[in-house]
Amino acid sequence: MPRTALLDRLAPGNRPAGPPVRPRSLLHRHWIVVTVIGVLVLAAVIVPLRPWEQCGAGLTAEGDVCVGLSLDSGLLRDDDPLADLEAVIAERNAQAGAAYKTVVVLENLTPDPDVDSTPINFIRHEVQGAIAAAWPRPDTTGVKLLLANFGSNAEHWRAAVDQIVASAESERIAAVTGIGISLQNTRDAIAELSSHGIVTIGATVTADDLNVDAAGKRVKNFFRVGPTNSDEAHAAVNYIAKLPKRRTMLVADVNEADTYAGTLAKAFADQQLVPIQFSKKYDSLEGQLTGTSRDEYLQKLFRGMHSDICNAQPDVIYFAGRGVDLRSFVYALSNDGACQQLRSVTVISGDDAATLVGTKLPLTGDIAVTPLYTALAYPDQWKMFTGNDAALTYQQNYTDFLNSFTGTHEFEAGHLSDGAAMIEHDAVATAVDAAEKDPSSGSRSVANFVAEIDCNSAVPGATGFIAFRQDSGNQIDKVLPILRIQADGSAGPVDLVWSQGRPLDTSPSCTS
Template sequence: MKLWPAGPLYQALLAIAAATAVAFGGYFVYRSWFADNPACATGVSKRGPQNECVGVTDGAFFYNNNKLRKIFDLIRDENSSAEKAAQEQNSSPATIALMIPMTSGNPAEQAEQVEQVKGAYLGQYHANHKAFTQPPIRLLLANPGRGYKQWRVVADQLEKATSDDNLRAVVGINISLPETKAAIGHLTRKNIPVVAGPMTADDIANDKDHLHRYPGLARVAPSNSDQADALAFYSKDIKPAETMVIEDSRDGDNYLESLRKRFEKLAEGAPRAPETFISPPDFNDEGYLANTFDQMVPDICTSPAKTIYFAGRPVQLRQFLFELGERSCNKHYTVITGSHAATLTVDEKFTAHWDALTKSKGITLRYAALAHPDAWGDNSTETTGGSKAAFQELTKQLPKAGAKPSDLVDGRIIVTYDAVVTAVKGIRMNAMDKVKMPSLAQVASSWPRLHGEKRVQGASGWICLDQYGNPYNKAVAIVHLDPRKKTAVFDRIAWPRHRAPDADCSILNEE
């Protein structure tokens, strides 16, 4: 019995169906192979709408960023040395992964990426050569793509590395975004310890109301709240009636959200409501906000404001400063903002126009830096909260990474170095007696112990972690941009709790 006709019409329909199947099949093969999975290198493949090379490498692949090539080569060599040292001792190296975006079309971001990789390498080098105990440390380089959009692919690779490569901590996490929040949540739920570096958003953390929101998360940089509290201590003579808030009201940016809240609190009593703007979805885009800021300036001039709290990202800050510099009113303004302002020191569009901050323009830009080389340099007068010796440990090693002291000004080398040093301490505290390789849980359990005598002697200052994994009363370097020296100049250290920590680096009961 014939189930299907065999005439010319049937044959034509069959041919069309076959061609369609081949076309769709070819499309899905093309999409799965060429669009989402052409190998860039072992462990690295093209993903997403921009076909970025994302994944995890030991330094063999530099993510199409030639600026990373030299430092990646150094990391690959150091990894080989760590493996050799472990073999000689009949053991295995422990692995740490630096997870930050390593592809970008923005020159300022590219420069920051290189700095952070250098900081991670110097932390690894210090662990293996200057403070050598067991186990030796390997460093993997994990690129989750621009804006962490491909974080899940990388997170799955890192989870596999916990068994294949003795991965014991992920460090870095340099931008406070919903994607980084999701990545940290996923990694910590998989019991992978995370040490965040330059991340500052208030809500990507554990606290007394959310004890286990991110189990195994530690942070080394002061939060936006701590920065604001330190700025309030430094600027205690500022009158709220002479302030104004300029804020980015774009949704989906944890850094902006927490900065808005803190600056609005500092400006309670200001006579005028905040002036708002909305930045592009990609905060590195220039957009059309220069015109928006130009329209704001007359209202700023007619206000009693002398201090402006700016809750925004660096590109928008640059645009605002340029427009404020063209105002018609003869008033001096101090613009205060968060730590991401450090990007201006490597932003070519800003550094070509330092005159935006000259005396004739009447603008001072001051911000809470994550770290600054003068905070704990030779002229430091602080007796607690950090040490010159710990900072010098980093500066002595800078040539190993092809870095120089001026590269430390924006703080990213320092803070990423400290994140690795913290992760290494958590690993090695548990590699004792018969335990050559601590478990993930043992490493995560170390974070609440890192205070008192067990504090981390960070190059950015003492890192004294509280019971939630947050840095307690961490030193905040207050700086301003100096157009004469064309750099960020250190003003002083300020403390979130308005006093330096005690000599024991103890966590006070402040309930």
């Protein structure tokens, strides 16, 4: 019971009426003392109230976190690691001009390391990128930014989406960005927002089927600035095809709730350029484990694959699963005994492996591992872009972003290494671009202006020019850096590939 409600109930005027005559017992004669002692005892139990127990406007408590739309940019849980960024957002929102438009970042902003695959630092970097896009210069006043939390595995997506819909007109919400990771829950959230005419611009969501609802119908108000899993698999296949040794094995997560892993595995399996000699499957059981951590469970599971992998002797393993699972896989290969038939292997995965940046890995153990992944973005990627007249333009766009990130907001350049800030920046920048062109302050009218972002009117971004296909909302000709993760957790560039084999054509005669 809230402390104020307890005091109101105990106040003399609120006590229930008793009989007209009471026995004058010692307890009755000293009722004031007894009451005060009772209040103090209860207060000792209730106080201090933790911040998340007083969720702000637009939020409701679920367990020990706040979910929904944070209308006042308040704390989302006890010891909120995003508190400093929420304070920046609140301060900048207070400076918004009268004709502002609002962009919402919808994410799991309170990840549980025992359950969720995305670490809090990755989330922090996404929010930093959103801030840099919303307010690239100190004098920017036309945009508000709000954070929306749907919790672990997007379990509370309904609470977040309902609050966004309820606040769409009053808060002048132009678009929702971010969307977290590719799950059935995030797919449902996208479809529900679309049904209310609200645009969503995905940043890190790459599953091919996120642009269709559960019935297979196109979600017309969904766009994404990142690649699809088909793009990522195509890039990985082209890289593998150039290797001198390419005997290939597929290890795939079959958790039906994780559409990222499922569509990544399907895209790789459907290609014809690199034959797959062997396959192994596992189920991550995301959010369903009891009495053990995801890492402990999967290391035990992957150790059971060790002998099969030794016997298969792959040169390359394509790992279609979350980055957190890739970490467990690497540990299992490294620590489960020597393998005479297989001394080393290259393991290639999708963009979620970026969540391992900063994590130390045992890469020279029983089986030496070279981990590579197709990244959404990398700060030094444009240094690999040469031999094209547009290279300088791409570099200048990135420099503009960097000036906002490290200059206007004084964020650390080292926070760009996982690419999260860059890709979220581009999602929010795209939303802002469309909102500024829209003369209406309603939430339904922005979709037409986002749909008009094609090769003739591409948005300059940190990760390249942003343009969308009219039939799918997917990005056109996305660039994909292939990175290698070192034992100390750092990532370095290996190659730069384009999803369609070439940079986006932005000339007046373009037809993409």
